[in-house]
Amino acid sequence: MKIGIVGGTGDIGEGIAMRLAPLYDIIVGSRDEVRAKESCTCSIAALKNRGTSCRSFTGATNQDAICCADIVILAVPFRNVITTLETLSCFEDKIVISPVNPMEKRDHFMFVPPEDGSAALMIRRLLPKEARICSAFNTIAANKWKALNEELSYSVPVCGDDEEAKRMVMGIVNSVSKLQGFDAGPLAASSMVEALTPLLLNIARYNKMRDVGIQFM
Amino acid sequence: MKIGIVGGTGDIGEGIAMRLAPLYDIIVGSRDEVRAKESCTCSIAALKNRGTSCRSFTGATNQDAICCADIVILAVPFRNVITTLETLSCFEDKIVISPVNPMEKRDHFMFVPPEDGSAALMIRRLLPKEARICSAFNTIAANKWKALNEELSYSVPVCGDDEEAKRMVMGIVNSVSKLQGFDAGPLAASSMVEALTPLLLNIARYNKMRDVGIQFM
Numbered sequence: 001m002k003i004g005i006v007g008g009t010g011d012i013g014e015g016i017a018m019r020l021a022p023l024y025d026i027i028v029g030s031r032d033e034v035r036a037k038e039s040c041t042c043s044i045a046a047l048k049n050r051g052t053s054c055r056s057f058t059g060a061t062n063q064d065a066i067c068c069a070d071i072v073i074l075a076v077p078f079r080n081v082i083t084t085l086e087t088l089s090c091f092e093d094k095i096v097i098s099p100v101n102p103m104e105k106r107d108h109f110m111f112v113p114p115e116d117g118s119a120a121l122m123i124r125r126l127l128p129k130e131a132r133i134c135s136a137f138n139t140i141a142a143n144k145w146k147a148l149n150e151e152l153s154y155s156v157p158v159c160g161d162d163e164e165a166k167r168m169v170m171g172i173v174n175s176v177s178k179l180q181g182f183d184a185g186p187l188a189a190s191s192m193v194e195a196l197t198p199l200l201l202n203i204a205r206y207n208k209m210r211d212v213g214i215q216f217m
Numbered sequence: 218m219k220i221g222i223v224g225g226t227g228d229i230g231e232g233i234a235m236r237l238a239p240l241y242d243i244i245v246g247s248r249d250e251v252r253a254k255e256s257c258t259c260s261i262a263a264l265k266n267r268g269t270s271c272r273s274f275t276g277a278t279n280q281d282a283i284c285c286a287d288i289v290i291l292a293v294p295f296r297n298v299i300t301t302l303e304t305l306s307c308f309e310d311k312i313v314i315s316p317v318n319p320m321e322k323r324d325h326f327m328f329v330p331p332e333d334g335s336a337a338l339m340i341r342r343l344l345p346k347e348a349r350i351c352s353a354f355n356t357i358a359a360n361k362w363k364a365l366n367e368e369l370s371y372s373v374p375v376c377g378d379d380e381e382a383k384r385m386v387m388g389i390v391n392s393v394s395k396l397q398g399f400d401a402g403p404l405a406a407s408s409m410v411e412a413l414t415p416l417l418l419n420i421a422r423y424n425k426m427r428d429v430g431i432q433f434m
Binding site: 216 | 326328370371399401410412415429432434
C-alpha cells in the first residue's frame with residue numbers, strides 16, 4: 001500500500017512518515033521537491049541508525065505524492081488547507097486522511113471550525129466527490145510522532161462516511177506502535193474529534209504537561 | 218463542606234450523591250421533597266449494605282438544597298436547565314458545578330451548544346454574577362457513578378473563571394474514587410469539554426462498548 005503525505009516535510013508530516021515507513025511505501029510530498037527528497041534522506045538515516053529498515057521511502061512534489069498513492073494524508077495546518085488544495089488534483093477514488101484541526105490560540109486554545117462544521121467536512125466539499133475522506137490522527141502531537149523511542153499508547157478516533165475506507169484507515173492506525181483506532185462515526189461527527197486537540201493543548205498548558213494524548217476506556 | 222445536588226434523584230444525581238456521601242454532607246434536591254427523602258433512604262441503605270458509612274445525607278426541595286449548600290451541583294439534563302433555574306434563587310456566592318452537556322441524538326450524537334457557546338456559559342448568564350460557575354464531571358456516565366463496586370479511573374477536565382472555586386472543585390473531583398481532575402482553562406473553554414460527551418457516546422455506539430470514559434496521558 002502506497003501512502004502519500006501532502007505536507008510531508010512539516011512537523012507532523014515528517015513524524016508520520018517515519019512511523020509509517022517501516023510498514024508502507026511512503027511518498028513524502030512537499031511544494032519543494034528537493035526539500036522532500038532531503039527530508040527522506042534524513043529520515044531514512046535516522047531509521048537506519050535505529051536498526052529499522054523501511055520499504056520504499058521517496059520524496060516528491062505534493063501533486064506527485066497524491067498521484068502515486070493509494071492513500072493520501074493531508075498533513076497541512078488548517079490555515080493552509082484551502083490554498084494547498086486549490087493547486088492539487090488527482091484525488092478521485094483516493095482515501096484521504098485529514099488530521100487537520102481548525103483552532104486558534106487566544107488566551108487559551110479554542111476550536112474554531114469553518115462554516116462546514118469541521119475541517120474534514122470542508123475538505124470533503126473542496127475535493128471531488130469520489131474522494132473517500134476520513135479524519136484520523138487528529139490528537140497525536142508532532143513531538144510524539146517523532147519520538148521514535150517512545151511507544152504511542154493512544155486512542156485514535158476515526159470518522160468517515162465510506163465504511164471500507166474507514167476500516168482501512170483504522171487498520172493503518174492499529175499498525176502504528178500501540179495506537180488503537182476507534183470508529184467515531186460519520187464525517188458529520190468529526191467536529192467533536194477535531195475539538196479534542198485544542199482541549200488537550202489547554203490541558204497541557206494549564207497543568208504543566210507536554211504533548212497530552214487520550215485513551216478511551 | 219455541604220454539597221447540594223439539584224436534580225439529585227435523577228440518574229446522574231443519584232450516583233453522584235452516593236459517591237460523595239461518605240466524604241461530604243449531601244443535600245439531595247428534587248422538585249418533589251418526598252421523592253428526595255425516599256431517594257436518600259434508598260441510597261443510605263445501599264451504602265450501609267456495603268459497610269460504607271456516610272455523613273449527613275438528607276433530602277430536600279431543589280431550593281432548600283441550594284440554600285443549605287456551599288457547593289451546588291446542577292445534575293439536570295440540558296433541556297431542563299432554563300426552566301429549572303427560572304424557579305430557583307439563592308445562588309449568590311455559591312460554587313455551582315455544571316456537568317451539563319448540550320447534545321442531540323440524530324443518526325449519531327452531536328454537540329449542539331446554545332448561543333452562549335456552551336451549557337456552562339449559558340448557566341453563567343442565567344445565574345447572578347456572584348455565583349462561581351465551574352464545569353466538571355461532564356464525561357462520567359450515570360451507570361459508572363452508580364456502580365459502587367467499580368473504581369472510577371478517569372480524567373475529569375474542570376473549567377472555571379474563579380481560580381479558588383476551580384481548585385476546590387478539583388479537590389472534590391480528586392477525592393472521589395480514582396478520578397483525577399485537570400484544569401481545562403476558563404469557562405470560555407468549556408465547549409470543548411462538553412463536546413467530549415457526545416464523542417464518547419459515539420465511540421461507545423460504533424465500537425459496541427458501554428459507558429466509555431477518558432484518560433489524559
